[in-house]
Amino acid sequence: MEQSFLAYLRGRTRNLPSVAVGIGDDAAVLNFPGTPEFPSTPESPATPDSADTPCLQQVACTDQIIDGVDFRSDSQPLASIGYKSIAINLSDIAAMGATPTAALVTLTLPSLNATEIAGEVYEGILEACAEFNVAVAGGDLSTYDGPLAISVTLLGTVTAPWLRTGAKEGDAIFVSGSLGGSLSGRHLRPIPRIELANRLRQHVNVNAAIDVSDGFSLDLDRMLASSRVGAELNIEQIPISDAAHAMSKDSNRSPLEHAWSDGEDFELIFTVDESDAAALEELSADDLSVNVTRVGSVVGRTGLWKRITGSKLERVFPQGYVHGETDE
Amino acid sequence: MEQSFLAYLRGRTRNLPSVAVGIGDDAAVLNFPGTPEFPSTPESPATPDSADTPCLQQVACTDQIIDGVDFRSDSQPLASIGYKSIAINLSDIAAMGATPTAALVTLTLPSLNATEIAGEVYEGILEACAEFNVAVAGGDLSTYDGPLAISVTLLGTVTAPWLRTGAKEGDAIFVSGSLGGSLSGRHLRPIPRIELANRLRQHVNVNAAIDVSDGFSLDLDRMLASSRVGAELNIEQIPISDAAHAMSKDSNRSPLEHAWSDGEDFELIFTVDESDAAALEELSADDLSVNVTRVGSVVGRTGLWKRITGSKLERVFPQGYVHGETDE
Incomplete structure (x- = not known):
């Protein structure tokens, strides 16, 4: 389903000046305010010469892994799964030629042993974040009657992204x-x-x-x-x-x-x-x-x-x- | 579980110079490159006078809603649930005094009728995004044996965030x-x-x-x-x-x-x-x-x-x- 639905979405999603690259690449590319492509604000006027040089831009990507679909918690260590949830998003950041800065992590946890699972998953998340100098800046936690799912959004910066x-x-x-x-x-x-x-x-x-x-x-x-x-x-x-x-x-x-x-x-x-x-x-x-x-x-x-x-x-x-x- | 686990996480998460406000507020606040708090780069040197005035910063928040926990798909229209998934994140952006720019949307879909569900949910997502001038810049789609879950990350900008x-x-x-x-x-x-x-x-x-x-x-x-x-x-x-x-x-x-x-x-x-x-x-x-x-x-x-x-x-x-x- 994914490819055809993404094509539908691309058609439905409006282009806003803040978005340089939307759905369809490894990550989205957003213009920072004050750059020529972004509506200037009193705080950050666009400078006249800035159109000549590539501007620093922001990249953002998100990727989710789910127990039973993308991994198997009965045979794989939870810490490794946590590590992987960060690493696969870092791979998308790398594919844009970008430098990662911060992660937002959403854990969807089976009600049974939720705290223990969250702790083990976070061991791997924090290990990967330390290794690649990424801050966990926020996230969400839910418990439900379903399999463990880890959704990570990674933010980074780039000049002249690789598309x-x-x-x-x-x-x-x-x-x-x-x-x-x-x-x-x-x-x-x-x-x-x-x-x-x-x-x-x-x-x-x-x-x-x-x-x-x-x-x-x-x-x-x-x-x-x-x-x-x-x-x-x-x-x-x-x-x-x-x-x-x-x-x-x-x-x-x-x-x-x-x-x-x-x-x-x-x-x-x-x-x-x-x-x-x-x-x-x-x-x-x-x-x-x-x-x-x-x-x-x-x-x-x-x-x-x-x-x-x-x-x-x-x-x-x-x-x-x-x-x-x-x-x- | 959430409050105590967040306290644990705050203790475990390192402070990086790019993160002005991490876990614990309505949204994270990140410094844009080139501001005094951010390590300057050749592309974006920090200007000497910029320490005097508040800089434009980025805000990012993420919130997830799950069928059976946060909504009931058997009695609530899917488009409304999609709308809500954006609106609750916009509420966090508003609580920071910030302006929203882009959303990343992760849908976790029951295998049965996945495409139909995604389409209906997106009607509401796109309606909310149009109303508040937010671009859907990216996302992820998965199908699995579990309830519909919608995870949204919203990005925005702010000067002097309300903490x-x-x-x-x-x-x-x-x-x-x-x-x-x-x-x-x-x-x-x-x-x-x-x-x-x-x-x-x-x-x-x-x-x-x-x-x-x-x-x-x-x-x-x-x-x-x-x-x-x-x-x-x-x-x-x-x-x-x-x-x-x-x-x-x-x-x-x-x-x-x-x-x-x-x-x-x-x-x-x-x-x-x-x-x-x-x-x-x-x-x-x-x-x-x-x-x-x-x-x-x-x-x-x-x-x-x-x-x-x-x-x-x-x-x-x-x-x-x-x-x-x-x-x-």
Whole structure:
């Protein structure tokens, strides 16, 4: 349901001058008062020269996880689930090239043992917030007759956010880390690529970015579709994780299939100009906090493609976790 | 559970320079980058003279409502419930004296008829957002085996926010509108006092404010306790709604008891200096968008008090809806 409903919502939601980017990217982008795009106020008049330079903007995203849908409290530690609820939102902040500042946390708790559950979940929430220098600035707590749900809103700041719409024909496509097999354990303590985003900003201009939440090929396809372009991929360059290799032994799927379609990697896919691609390939994993791998180039033709021989391209199809696919 | 758990959280949550007011008020207050309290960045250096004037700050609050706990989808229209989910958050924004800008909406939907429910709820959400000039900037949608839950995060801006901690001995205490009996119908379409907050800013300095969500006396007591002061109330001045009178006929409780303790009025309680109180009493309901009534004065002694005869004060006790009171 989610994608079609979001399309409906985008059509229904009015554009206000305070909102630079609304529904449809990893996070919303809001203009701070006093910037040229924002109605000026007596307290914060827009300055005449501020139209020339990109302004600092605010980003905000929200993501919820629910027991029995997104995690299983009977087999996973509550503290890890709390950690994950922050980390997945930080991943969206990283995908905007932004710096996180504060979180608002809403816990919906089963009536039985509500206080104990809240305490354990918060251990992980506070751990993640300390690690990434995020303040828990507010939230809400409810008890009800239902499963544990954790909804987090993360706020941050950014100058010139990385949008899904920014990929251009000729861009090089990179992905961080290695892909696939996250569900064998890594997904509970994902590393949101906040530090990578920070380092990338020091070295190159990122044209477009998205984080891998539903599957590498699916999220890549989403980003490129937003930019109205496609990709020619070097499939053999896709970085496959050890976990994907291990999982492949019992899954009847190849390690590449895991890397191609498994969800919850929380790595970054991003595109840069060809000149920046050369600069990036000179940098080490130490320079960037994690290795990044070039996996292809942006092409004008939409869709994902791989080269067979010479000039012959074959279409390859995105796969991954589609939210609400089983609904109705 | 909520109050004690929030106290625990306040103790555990680190203070970061970006957070001016964290857990414990109607909304969090965040400093915009470039203000004196915020670490300056190359993009937004703090200006030398900005320490003298109050800076524009950001406010953020979040509040969730759940079917079977906070509303009943079998007897209340889904559009009204959607409207309410925005309005109750706007009430918190108004209680900070702030202006709303954008909302992030998380819907947790029963699997059966998820799309239909989401559509009806959004009718009310979009109606409230249009009425109060708020953009729906993002959100999340999930389906699960549980009751409908709507979690809204509202963002806004403010200069010199109205905090619960700002009441001073000698202040006059006012309340907007009339109180009690909200559950007979008004609670589904509450009027968040955004316009009143805006008008008050043009006429007076508000020292402290809170919105009535759990009951007039309970929320008044909370605000004054945060300020470490108390109140001498003119009980007979408390504005009682028609709905409280009507409800009293069947409830075995007086109209005043309803006004004193009923939740979900979403009126504003606020305090001003005595000189501003005189100015306020000159203004009409038209000037302020709603009538405001003086109900007492702030005193140094904590607690709520009423005058019996001469100098004799008698303590009166706050009552209302305490979240999680039945929990464990």
